Amino acid sequence: MNNNTSRMKGALMKAYCDLLQQLWADARSSSGNYVSPDNFKNQIQKFAPRFVGYQQQDSQEFLRYLLQGLHEDVNRVRTKPTPLPPMDDTLPDSQKAMECWKRYLRTDDSKIVDVFVGQLKSELICTHCGHTSTTFDPFWDLSLPIPNDRRSSANINLEDCLTAFTREEVLDGDEMPKCEKCCVHRRCTKKFSVYKFPKILVLHLKRFSGERFRSRLSTLVNYPIANLDLGRFGASGCGHSLYNLYAVSNHTGTPTMGHYTAYVRHAFSGQWQLFDDSRVTPCRNVVTSEAYVLFYELATDKTVQESSRL
Numbered sequence: 073m074n075n076n077t078s079r080m081k082g083a084l085m086k087a088y089c090d091l092l093q094q095l096w097a098d099a100r101s102s103s104g105n106y107v108s109p110d111n112f113k114n115q116i117q118k119f120a121p122r123f124v125g126y127q128q129q130d131s132q133e134f135l136r137y138l139l140q141g142l143h144e145d146v147n148r149v150r151t152k153p154t155p156l157p158p159m160d161d162t163l164p165d166s167q168k169a170m171e172c173w174k175r176y177l178r179t180d181d182s183k184i185v186d187v188f189v190g191q192l193k194s195e196l197i198c199t200h201c202g203h204t205s206t207t208f209d210p211f212w213d214l215s216l217p218i219p220n221d222r223r224s225s226a227n228i229n230l231e232d233c234l235t236a237f238t239r240e241e242v243l244d245g246d247e248m249p250k251c252e253k254c255c256v257h258r259r260c261t262k263k264f265s266v267y268k269f270p271k272i273l274v275l276h277l278k279r280f281s282g283e284r285f286r287s288r289l290s291t292l293v294n295y296p297i298a299n300l301d302l303g304r305f306g307a308s309g310c311g312h313s314l315y316n317l318y319a320v321s322n323h324t325g326t327p328t329m330g331h332y333t334a335y336v337r338h339a340f341s342g343q344w345q346l347f348d349d350s351r352v353t354p355c356r357n358v359v360t361s362e363a364y365v366l367f368y369e370l371a372t373d374k375t376v377q378e379s380s381r382l
């Protein structure tokens with residue numbers, strides 16, 4: 073684990089593994105004891121000093137830092153690669169996407185990347201000349217807007233959030249990008265689609281808005297526990313996209329003061345558990361208006377069979 077490019081030199085990954093081992097040892101003994109993640113917290117705040125202290129943090133932001141830190145500790149790339157010349161912009165999408173992914177792996181290549189990182193396709197079209205500029209960027213999670221322009225009684229589904237995320241957006245006024253062909257700023261349309269689906273898909277529901285999280289949406293977003301099919305949000309030819317939920321990070325309270333809990337599906341029994349500070353209890357309903365970050369696992373043939381048995 074000694075790694076030239078890692079700031080933590082493996083210490084964060086070690087603390088995380090120790091924590092997981094303690095949790096599993098405790099679960100096996102059914103002792104009802106709890107595990108205090110002190111050393112893990114010490115290490116994460118060494119990596120990201122913003123997490124020093126006990127004020128409320130944002131769990132999605134925390135996850136980003138944690139994954140980044142764990143990734144650095146086990147990055148297979150040990151020396152900084154030499155920069156490459158700009159990519160040939162005329163390549164067809166499939167080759168361009170593959171080349172972008174290869175270039176990403178030259179600097180960031182780890183077990184964490186294998187599991188969590190997907191690829192997002194972004195298409196920018198000039199409304200004046202029709203020139204299309206396509207980029208392929210890695211993503212660690214997707215931040216989904218919650219459409220709230222409807223009557224509050226209306227049901228919002230995860231699909232509505234994904235539709236809002238992938239909807240064509242017009243960039244006008246100050247937001248106008250420079251068209252590569254016209255060589256001036258032009259009104260453009262922009263659209264996202266998922267090009268490569270990750271094994272673990274993290275979906276972040278944007279409940280907090282405004283500067284420093286001034287307001288919080290408490291809309292209930294209905295999300296499926298099994299067989300979330302993201303096929304229609306994927307770029308053409310991007311393959312397999314059926315997911316099963318395995319964990320939820322919940323937030324209750326206000327943007328400045330609140331409480332986090334989590335629902336987690338037991339890896340072997342399939343039973344859902346509520347993690348609430350020192351208490352872990354079985355639970356049934358895991359879809360609430362407190363859901364903040366959703367963790368989905370790409371269904372393999374094996375997990376499709378398992379979830380249909382549950």
Ligand SMILES: [Zn+2]
Nearest residue numbers: 198201251254
């Ligand atoms: Zn143009």
